[in-house]
Each structure stands twice: as structure tokens, then as C-alpha cells.
Amino acid sequence: MTTPQVLLVDPIPADADAADTAILASLRFVPPTQPILSAFDAGAGRGDGVFETLGVSDGRARGIDAHLARLEASALKLDLPAPNLAQWRRGVDAMLDALPASGQASIRLVITRGTDAAGPPTCWLTGTPVASDFPERTEGIRVVTLSRGYANDVGEDAPWLLVGAKTLSYAINMAALREAQRRGADDVVFTSTDGFALEGPTSSLILRQGNTFITPAIQHGILAGTTQADLFGFLDAEGFECVYRTIPVGELLRSDAAWLVSSVRLAAPITAVDGSVIPTDLALTARMNAALLG
Numbered sequence: 001m002t003t004p005q006v007l008l009v010d011p012i013p014a015d016a017d018a019a020d021t022a023i024l025a026s027l028r029f030v031p032p033t034q035p036i037l038s039a040f041d042a043g044a045g046r047g048d049g050v051f052e053t054l055g056v057s058d059g060r061a062r063g064i065d066a067h068l069a070r071l072e073a074s075a076l077k078l079d080l081p082a083p084n085l086a087q088w089r090r091g092v093d094a095m096l097d098a099l100p101a102s103g104q105a106s107i108r109l110v111i112t113r114g115t116d117a118a119g120p121p122t123c124w125l126t127g128t129p130v131a132s133d134f135p136e137r138t139e140g141i142r143v144v145t146l147s148r149g150y151a152n153d154v155g156e157d158a159p160w161l162l163v164g165a166k167t168l169s170y171a172i173n174m175a176a177l178r179e180a181q182r183r184g185a186d187d188v189v190f191t192s193t194d195g196f197a198l199e200g201p202t203s204s205l206i207l208r209q210g211n212t213f214i215t216p217a218i219q220h221g222i223l224a225g226t227t228q229a230d231l232f233g234f235l236d237a238e239g240f241e242c243v244y245r246t247i248p249v250g251e252l253l254r255s256d257a258a259w260l261v262s263s264v265r266l267a268a269p270i271t272a273v274d275g276s277v278i279p280t281d282l283a284l285t286a287r288m289n290a291a292l293l294g
């Protein structure tokens with residue numbers, strides 16, 4: 001495993017038609033131990049910013065377009081300056097060149113509001129080689145259901161809650177994962193106060209019922225998952241029906257299989273919900289993960 005990489009981005013306005021040489025000049029690798037943030041940065045002090053995490057296998061990043069589109073959508077929700085997507089794409093390419101050509105890795109794109117709301121955002125990428133085998137992909141995960149504390153349609157009434165944006169404020173998500181560990185589980189399915197299953201703290205939920213695959217509709221206060229979308233593409237091509245709708249929590253126990261899916265860990269089959277064992281489809285899980293990695 002090689003060392004992590006850090007690439008600083010001097011942000012170029014989204015509407016600037018910057019030449020490739022100007023974009024290259026705006027990107028600068030720094031040693032991973034070098035401090036890069038002011039103590040007054042809003043990202044560090046308030047979690048005021050957005051990020052993306054891309055999965056990498058054998059030198060290729062998955063779903064670059066989808067991640068850049070979501071970065072742009074998250075920035076818009078937070079009233080941050082729109083990112084220059086050509087610049088970020090160049091940054092991802094440069095990071096891929098700096099990472100090992102084989103094995104798995106993750107690339108993180110970060111934009112914070114910076115030190116002064118009127119000034120430029122603070123922007124960087126990190127690249128981190130990761131252990132190439134995730135036992136969760138084959139052994140599965142036990143989940144607990146935990147309330148997210150608001151109703152399914154909260155995003156419509158309270159857009160300032162930023163549901164559906166990938167903000168840097170993940171302290172709640174990390175606290176939920178620690179609560180899962182306290183309860184002897186590995187991961188979480190967040191639920192709404194009106195009784196629907198939503199998503200994991202860092203993953204999307206997919207259920208199988210017969211030949212139908214179901215994921216919560218994104219208007220219900222969840223992040224639009226890039227891995228879930230890729231998997232629906234794969235499953236659709238395999239002839240399965242793929243549906244977006246509300247999922248009453250009870251369906252977690254009544255489905256033929258369930259997964260939490262995300263860009264780096266990929267598809268992790270759920271083996272138990274709140275201590276009750278549920279069926280798994282490990283052969284299909286293996287094919288799903290092979291499709292994502294392929």
C-alpha cells in the first residue's frame with residue numbers, strides 16, 4: 001500500500017472557460033503531512049462544506065460524472081460557488097495517476113466555505129489506497145434501525161436541513177454508527193419518524209422482493225446514491241424490475257434480500273435487522289460487486 005495523496009485545488013469559477021494549462025496550474029500536490037487548512041476554515045470549525053467519495057479499482061474511478069454532478073448539486077444546496085467541473089475532473093485524473101495502478105482506493109473531493117464567506121472556497125482532493133478485500137461484501141453486515149428524527153417529507157418543508165446534500169457535517173452519521181456498534185451491529189438503516197426506511201449513514205438501501213428491487217425514492221430526504229444507480233442499471237439489464245418508492249420499515253424483515261451499497265465498500269448484504277436474521281443472496285451479491293468492479 002502506498003501513502004495517501006493530497007492535491008490542493010485553487011478554485012476556478014464554473015463559468016470560466018479555462019484552458020487545460022490554466023487548470024493544470026491550479027492543481028498542486030502537497031505532502032500528506034503538510035497542514036493545508038486555516039484554523040478559521042468554516043469546513044473545520046462548522047462542517048460547512050460538501051464532499052464526494054469515489055471508489056477506485058485498478059486505476060479507474062467509478063461514476064466520475066455522477067459524483068461531479070452530485071458535488072455540483074450539493075454546492076448549490078449550500079449556496080457555495082458552483083464548482084468548475086472540468087477542473088475537478090482534471091483533479092480526479094491527476095489523483096488517479098498518483099495512486100497505484102492496481103488494487104482499490106478512494107478519492108475524496110472536498111469544498112468548504114473557506115475562511116470568509118465572501119472569499120474563495122477551500123478545495124482539495126485526497127487519494128487513499130484501501131485494503132483490497134472488504135469482508136463485508138461476502139460476510140454481510142448486521143444493521144440496526146435508528147430514527148433520523150424527522151419525517152419522510154422534511155426536505156420539502158425545511159430545505160435548510162440540507163437533506164439530499166452530501167455535506168461535511170457527518171458527526172450525526174458517525175454517532176449513529178457508534179450506536180450500532182454499542183448494540184452489537186455493524187451498520188445502520190436510518191428511519192423516518194413516520195415509519196419509513198431511508199438509507200445508511202454512508203450508504204443507500206436496496207431491497208429485493210421476488211424479481212423486483214426497491215430503493216427509497218430520493219425526494220424522501222435521502223442522498224441520491226451513485227452505487228445504487230449503477231446497480232439498478234446492472235439489475236435492469238439482467239431483466240429485473242427496479243422501483244423507487246417509500247419503504248415501510250417492516251419491509252426490511254419481509255424482503256428476500258437487502259443490501260447497503262456505497263462507492264468504496266460496494267454492495268454489503270444485510271444479514272440481520274435489529275437482531276432478526278434475514279435472508280441473503282450471496283451469489284447475486286458477488287455478481288453485483290463484480291459488475292461494479294468490472
Ligand code: PLP
Pocket residue numbers: 053199200201202203204223224225226227228261262263264
Ligand atoms: N447515503 C449517504 C448518507 C451517504 O453518505 C452515501 C455515501 O457516502 C450514500 C448514501 C451512498 O452514495 P454512493 O453510492 O454515491 O457512495
